[in-house]
Every structure is written in structure tokens, then in C-alpha cells.
Amino acid sequence: MDPTNFGYDVADLTAKDRxxxxxxxxxxxxxxxxxxxxxxxxxxxxxxxxxxxxxxDGIGGMWCVNVGYGRDEIAEAIADQARRxxxxxxxxxxxxxxxxxxxxxxxxxxxxxLKHVFFTTGGSTAVxxxxxxxxxxxxxxxxxxxxxxxxxxxxxxxxxxFSASVSGKPADRGNMDLITGTIHHLPSPNPYRRPxxxxxxxxxxxxxxxxxxxxxxxxxxxxACFIAEPLLASGGVIVPPPGxxxxxxEICRKHDVLYISxxxxxxxxxxxxxxxxxxxxxxxxxxxxxxKGLTSGYVPxxxxxxxxxxxxxxxxxxxxxxxxxxxxxxxAHPVACAAGMANLDILERENICARVQEIGPYFRExxxxxxxxxxxxxxxxxxxxxxxECSADKAKKTVPPAxxxxxxxxxxxxxxxxxMVRPMGHLIVLSPPLVITRAQIDETxxxxxxxxxxxxxxxxxxxxxxx
Ligand SMILES: Cc1ncc(COP(=O)(O)O)c(C=O)c1O
Numbered sequence: 037m038d039p040t041n042f043g044y045d046v047a048d049l050t051a052k053d054r055x056x057x058x059x060x061x062x063x064x065x066x067x068x069x070x071x072x073x074x075x076x077x078x079x080x081x082x083x084x085x086x087x088x089x090x091x092x093d094g095i096g097g098m099w100c101v102n103v104g105y106g107r108d109e110i111a112e113a114i115a116d117q118a119r120r121x122x123x124x125x126x127x128x129x130x131x132x133x134x135x136x137x138x139x140x141x142x143x144x145x146x147x148x149x150l151k152h153v154f155f156t157t158g159g160s161t162a163v164x165x166x167x168x169x170x171x172x173x174x175x176x177x178x179x180x181x182x183x184x185x186x187x188x189x190x191x192x193x194x195x196x197x198f199s200a201s202v203s204g205k206p207a208d209r210g211n212m213d214l215i216t217g218t219i220h221h222l223p224s225p226n227p228y229r230r231p232x233x234x235x236x237x238x239x240x241x242x243x244x245x246x247x248x249x250x251x252x253x254x255x256x257x258x259x260a261c262f263i264a265e266p267l268l269a270s271g272g273v274i275v276p277p278p279g280x281x282x283x284x285x286e287i288c289r290k291h292d293v294l295y296i297s298x299x300x301x302x303x304x305x306x307x308x309x310x311x312x313x314x315x316x317x318x319x320x321x322x323x324x325x326x327x328k329g330l331t332s333g334y335v336p337x338x339x340x341x342x343x344x345x346x347x348x349x350x351x352x353x354x355x356x357x358x359x360x361x362x363x364x365x366x367x368a369h370p371v372a373c374a375a376g377m378a379n380l381d382i383l384e385r386e387n388i389c390a391r392v393q394e395i396g397p398y399f400r401e402x403x404x405x406x407x408x409x410x411x412x413x414x415x416x417x418x419x420x421x422x423x424x425e426c427s428a429d430k431a432k433k434t435v436p437p438a439x440x441x442x443x444x445x446x447x448x449x450x451x452x453x454x455x456m457v458r459p460m461g462h463l464i465v466l467s468p469p470l471v472i473t474r475a476q477i478d479e480t481x482x483x484x485x486x487x488x489x490x491x492x493x494x495x496x497x498x499x500x501x502x503x
Contacts, residue, residue, distance in 0.1 A: 192204075226272070264297060303329055304379075326339050
């Protein structure tokens, strides 16, 4: 074993990875020619790779390690529950103390009458369950024609057939046989891409009108729901214009269209609230979906919260031989719910939401400084959800060709300097653990700046961009 490898045989792990791992969301054709990143430890807002190289985790695992790495309290809650009762079936009227208590605690944070929790195994299954719930409800209520779903381009809602079908990132849709016909994608509400000269207010009017026009075109009696992330996360941290969320929610109310707020990323402190829908965007959705920060990624868990109104309609099924036939072996997993409880204890005790409200704007503002760089077209986001968009021609907002792999090059420049960022084509996404310190934020900005400058210099040297 190579002694520089921090106790891990990196060559052996690399060979096994290449031969046996199928990684998600990756061009499998490139796996054999590229080194896998093997992450072995985490502490606070940092992770360490198999060679012993420590980095600030600018990704937060994958928008999820909200309370940070190395929390003994969560590890112990997981171990205690696994010893006491590792698992029992959630099907039927069966519960475990952690799942019952956790459902109760979550409803204390939800706005309005979102008082009923259905646990799933992650975000995709939460979204899938929410859509199936709406479908079942309308069929049961005798309005089977009300099944059209409205969503948006550049939304990301998951990777099951249903949740992938309501997602709208063009690159993810190739060669996939998704559900069509009943799913409608509105243009993305990305202010950066609004027509030249259009004000933010006029852009907001146009995006709200897109929704209402689509409902009218389909006939409100045929539209089941609108599904929306408050900020579109994986689509490139798209922040709709001010007032958009509230106004689209009002349109839904007006036309009896259910509103599903997908808070898989925005929840559990990332924007400074356990659920951001009401306090930040003044909406009271009919359903909220969540996952990720729900357990800070320590174990998988997702949930949908359903309003009293919808839940009450479903209790009308009693004795009619119909029920919501949806659920997973690992729904409401007691170990995951125990982790979720410990995670919520930490969020509460350490006032992490208040901390994010205080320090999140600093993170956003400091990253905003990068907008002055020639290769940066836009910096957008809120609190601990930020995206730096690179541009081949800043004035024309030109997207650099995919083969330049701009974001990947920046990622590779930043890693040796102690920062991990998430590269997505020409976008760099940042969503660190919420416990990141001010000093680590400053370091993140300094390293990322350096990485972008070096890549821009390389591109000039290669004759790809002119300065
Ligand atoms: C907004 C949103 N919804 C749903 C999902 C799917 O969650 P999961 O990957 O846990 O299935 C994601 C994942 O990134 C997401 O960002």
C-alpha cells in the first residue's frame, strides 16, 4: 500500500470502482479515463479524501449535510435505534415511536394546515408520492379528467419515472421515455435570461401569465397541480423574480389547482427556515415535499406534508374498498426518523436557522464579488444556495460550449487548493454545510476566484476565448 495514501489503497479502490461501480448522473464512457474522487471522512464543513487531502465541502454532500459532518449525536441516535428496533413494517396502521414523534414535530414547523406527514425514502419518492396522491385524490373525488400537471423547464424533482417526467432540465431528458401528454413545462423563470431591456416586474408578470394561460388553455377543470421548487436548485439556482411564488400560488388557488412546493433543497435551514414556503415566499402550499436536510444526509429519508383539507377528503374512503396504494418498505424507517429527530434537535439547539439568516447573506454577497470577473456572467442565489454562471462572452451572455468543460476545469483547479465545488456544465453550484464559518466562506471565495481566473487564462492560452 502506498504510505502517502492515508491508510487507503487508492489504486485498489480506483480499480474496483472502475470495474464495478455504476455512478449516477455520469457519462459512463468517461469513467475509465478519470480518477474517482474517494471521500473518506468529514468534520464540520470539511471532507477529506482517501489521500488525506482536506477540503471545504462547498457542496454540502449534495445540498444535504446541513448540520455538518461528524455529529456524534446523530450517529448515536442511529445506533441506539438500530439496537432497540432496527425496522418494522410501516404498512397498515403500524408505527414506531421515532416515526410518530418525528411526524408530529415536523407539523409544528409547517405553515397553515399541513398537519399530515407521509414518510418516503428520499426526495424523488416524496415527489412521486405527492403526484400519485393528487392523482388518487382526484380520481377518488370523481374528477378523473383533472390530471394535467404544470411544471417548469429547468426544474429538478427527482429520478423516478414520475418525478423525472416533471423535471425539466433539457440535458436529462435525452434517450429517456418520460411521461408526456399530461405534463406541461412552462419556460423557466430565470431573470438572467429575460429579454434585453425587460424589467424584473414585467418579467414576473410574463412568468405568472405563463401559468395562468396554461391553466386556461388546458381548462382549469383538467389541471390537477402545479409543482414548483421555491428556488430552482439543480437547474442552476434560479431565483424567480420577487413576488413570483406568491402570485403563482394565488393563481393556483383561484383556479382550484393544487400547489406542491418542492422543498427538498430549500428546507431545513438552507434558506434560514425549516420550511421556506411561508416565511420567505408567503405561500401556503397544499403539499410540501422534503428530504436531504431532513436528516442532514446521515441516512436516507424523505417526506411529504399534506394539508388537513386534502387529508380529510381521503378519509372519505373508509369502508369503500379504495385506499391510497402507495408506500415503500422503508417508509418511516425508525432509524432514519431517529436521525431526523436528532438532526432537528441540533438545528433547534444551535439556532442554525437564525445563523443562516445572519451569515447566509454574507456568503451570497461575498460570492457576488466574483461577478466582476470577465468569465462570470451571473452570480445568483440566496443564503446557502448560490450559483456562479460562467460565460464565454459576458456581454452577450453566451453559454460556453459543453466540450470546454468550464465548470469541471474550475472544480479541478479548486480541489488541490482545498475547496470542493459542484460543477454542472458551465455552472458552479455552492451549497455548503450551514455550519461553515466566516473564515471558511472567505477561503471559499478566494479559492474559487483563483480557480476561475486560472481557467480563464487557460482558455485564452488555448485560443478559445479572447480577452
Ligand atoms: C428539488 C428537488 N426535488 C427532488 C429531488 C430528488 O431527491 P432525491 O435525490 O433524494 O431522490 C432533488 C434532488 O436533488 C431536488 O433537488
